[in-house]
Amino acid sequence: xxxxxxxxxxxxxxxxxxxxxxxxxxxxxxxxxxxxxFVQKEAQSAADTAALGAAQEAVARxxxxxxxxxxxxxxxxTGAGQVDCQLTPIACASVASxxxxxxxxxxxxxxxxxxxxxxxxxxxxxxxxxxDANRPPGVNxxxxxxxxxxxxxxxxxxxxLSGNTQGTVAANATAAIAGSITPGSFYGMNQKxxxxxxxxxxxxxxxxxxxxxxxxxxxxxGAVLAKLCAPAGIIxxxxxxxxxxxxxxxxxxxxxxxxxxxxxxxxxxxxxxxGNWTPSTPTYTSDASSFKxxxxxxxxxxxxxxxxxxxxxVTGPITGALGPYQYYHYSGxxxxxxxxxxxxxxxxxxxxxxxxxxxCPGYDSMTQGLGGTKGSGSFPAYVFxxxxxxxxxxxxxxxxxxxxxGTTGTNVLQASVGSSIVGDASTGTMMIFTDxxxxxxxxxxxxxxxxxxxxPTLNQGTLYFKNANIDMTGLINSTVSSSALPPEMxxxxxxxxxxxxxxxxxxxxxxxSSACSSCNSDNGTVxxxxxxxxxxxxxxxxxxxxxVLLDDGNANISLKGVYYQPRGAWLDLNPGTAGLSGQGxxxxxxxxxxxxxxxxxxxxxxxxxxxxxxxxxTNPLLTYKAVLVQ
Numbered sequence: 001x002x003x004x005x006x007x008x009x010x011x012x013x014x015x016x017x018x019x020x021x022x023x024x025x026x027x028x029x030x031x032x033x034x035x036x037x038f039v040q041k042e043a044q045s046a047a048d049t050a051a052l053g054a055a056q057e058a059v060a061r062x063x064x065x066x067x068x069x070x071x072x073x074x075x076x077x078t079g080a081g082q083v084d085c086q087l088t089p090i091a092c093a094s095v096a097s098x099x100x101x102x103x104x105x106x107x108x109x110x111x112x113x114x115x116x117x118x119x120x121x122x123x124x125x126x127x128x129x130x131x132d133a134n135r136p137p138g139v140n141x142x143x144x145x146x147x148x149x150x151x152x153x154x155x156x157x158x159x160x161l162s163g164n165t166q167g168t169v170a171a172n173a174t175a176a177i178a179g180s181i182t183p184g185s186f187y188g189m190n191q192k193x194x195x196x197x198x199x200x201x202x203x204x205x206x207x208x209x210x211x212x213x214x215x216x217x218x219x220x221x222g223a224v225l226a227k228l229c230a231p232a233g234i235i236x237x238x239x240x241x242x243x244x245x246x247x248x249x250x251x252x253x254x255x256x257x258x259x260x261x262x263x264x265x266x267x268x269x270x271x272x273x274x275g276n277w278t279p280s281t282p283t284y285t286s287d288a289s290s291f292k293x294x295x296x297x298x299x300x301x302x303x304x305x306x307x308x309x310x311x312x313x314v315t316g317p318i319t320g321a322l323g324p325y326q327y328y329h330y331s332g333x334x335x336x337x338x339x340x341x342x343x344x345x346x347x348x349x350x351x352x353x354x355x356x357x358x359x360c361p362g363y364d365s366m367t368q369g370l371g372g373t374k375g376s377g378s379f380p381a382y383v384f385x386x387x388x389x390x391x392x393x394x395x396x397x398x399x400x401x402x403x404x405x406g407t408t409g410t411n412v413l414q415a416s417v418g419s420s421i422v423g424d425a426s427t428g429t430m431m432i433f434t435d436x437x438x439x440x441x442x443x444x445x446x447x448x449x450x451x452x453x454x455x456p457t458l459n460q461g462t463l464y465f466k467n468a469n470i471d472m473t474g475l476i477n478s479t480v481s482s483s484a485l486p487p488e489m490x491x492x493x494x495x496x497x498x499x500x501x502x503x504x505x506x507x508x509x510x511x512x513s514s515a516c517s518s519c520n521s522d523n524g525t526v527x528x529x530x531x532x533x534x535x536x537x538x539x540x541x542x543x544x545x546x547x548v549l550l551d552d553g554n555a556n557i558s559l560k561g562v563y564y565q566p567r568g569a570w571l572d573l574n575p576g577t578a579g580l581s582g583q584g585x586x587x588x589x590x591x592x593x594x595x596x597x598x599x600x601x602x603x604x605x606x607x608x609x610x611x612x613x614x615x616x617x618t619n620p621l622l623t624y625k626a627v628l629v630q
Contacts, residue, residue: 296524324375474561
């Protein structure tokens with residue numbers, strides 16, 4: 001027995017020694033995997049920040065000069081040359097320091113991925129527009145994307161025993177300039193110190209975003225009655241809490257039976273709402289970006305004309321099939337054998353249909369040998385110098401832009417006496433309310449009119465509706481539907497009514513301004529609040545032209561999409577059943593799939609059920625920003 005014990009001694013030592021190889025290998029695997037996991041997290045963080053940083057720099061560059069949503073890599077594309085496109089991955093060492101992709105490389109380096117300092121690291125950048133086959137799958141409404149791949153080789157600490165001398169970790173990230181839905185059914189942009197104007201041009205209602213009063217309880221908003229119904233939420237930019245410096249009252253007020261109902265209420269810190277509000281207490285934020293113009297940084301919508309537009313001069317009311325022209329009124333007297341534009345509105349009486357197949361019912365510049373080209377395509381522009389006065393009948397608007405290009409009077413668009421305006425529902429219709437110098441594009445076009453130098457100055461005008469009905473649909477995005485909308489207009493998805501940013505009591509940034517020394521770009525930012533006298537004069541703003549007035553009576557504007565007025569403008573509803581709502585009048589009206597973006601909403605005291613009855617928008621405004629998509 002003793003001899004057996006001596007012979008069997010040390011077996012455990014041999015077994016443990018042999019097991020150590022496996023144990024060390026497992027420990028090495030655990031350590032190496034843990035280290036690889038840590039490095040992979042660093043690689044992912046570097047890739048995420050690099051992709052987002054390069055895309056954000058692209059937004060910053062395009063936002064000062066071009067349409068952010070309409071970027072294309074080709075030399076003829078919007079913003080080409082300002083933003084870098086690399087169809088095949090390129091190492092950071094080969095990226096030019098002037099490229100927006102260089103910003104991405106800097107962000108990667110800040111997150112410990114710097115190939116110039118660590119030869120085991122690689123950072124690859126790739127970028128293009130939505131037309132490239134390598135774009136992120138399953139993501140719509142993209143104008144530009146950046147893909148980053150970070151790679152690092154790692155020496156193995158213990159796993160080398162099994163022959164693995166090094167490992168490799170990698171991470172991918174893609175950021176894009178992509179369209180996101182702008183929140184809220186109602187957006188009041190006026191801030192403390194922003195004022196409306198009365199009929200004499202005197203400042204009133206300073207710092208107010210919503211002021212509703214009168215009526216008999218308002219309009220049906222689901223199970224409640226309200227003057228303003230906003231199921232997708234209300235955003236108020238004013239910090240006013242009561243009457244005082246820069247404030248006529250609290251930012252939101254109701255009186256009498258009037259009520260406001262919303263699913264949510266976001267307000268600038270310091271502001272208050274008084275009266276009958278649901279919710280009664282806002283959610284506050286001091287983040288200024290929450291209250292900037294949601295259409296920024298895009299410029300104002302571009303005129304859809306490839307060259308000089310043909311003009312059409314008329315002397316009286318027009319009806320019938322009408323084409324895409326520059327329309328102007330003249331009295332009949334000729335100078336040099338040609339008409340003289342007098343700046344009077346184009347009167348439409350009876351049924352009129354606008355489409356590319358329509359004709360000119362008057363002095364056609366094409367047939368008179370004065371040049372220009374009649375508009376064509378799926379989304380042409382129609383321009384009305386002096387605006388439009390509709391005195392009855394139905395005006396049917398085909399897909400396109402309709403410019404109410406200033407007035408010598410008060411109203412740039414007036415509809416009354418049972419008039420109706422009906423827009424296109426498959427591609428959409430956009431009305432633009434402006435003057436004769438809209439972004440400089442109309443200045444160039446107007447020069448082609450006969451005796452253009454004799455046309456009087458066309459100022460911004462207000463809108464006036466009484467006993468009229470309007471049913472229009474905003475622009476339908478071409479990337480997510482069969483819409484025939486031109487790609488450069490996708491940035492304005494949903495817009496059905498657009499008021500020139502210059503027609504405001506504040507001064508928006510713009511190009512080529514002599515009255516605004518700090519103005520340098522059409523990007524939706526406010527430079528001066530309030531605008532100076534010289535700025536108002538340069539913008540052709542007169543008295544209360546920034547306002548839209550629905551007079552007492554039965555005017556009803558049924559819009560689907562986005563109603564836009566700039567900060568410093570307002571929507572004024574007189575007593576009656578006038579308002580923004582769907583079918584029906586007053587308490588029988590239905591909710592409207594519409595976003596209202598304006599400076600302020602005012603309903604005057606008196607009887608009736610006038611109001612703004614909104615639903616969750618089905619065709620909302622898209623805000624293009626840099627976001628991570630993969």
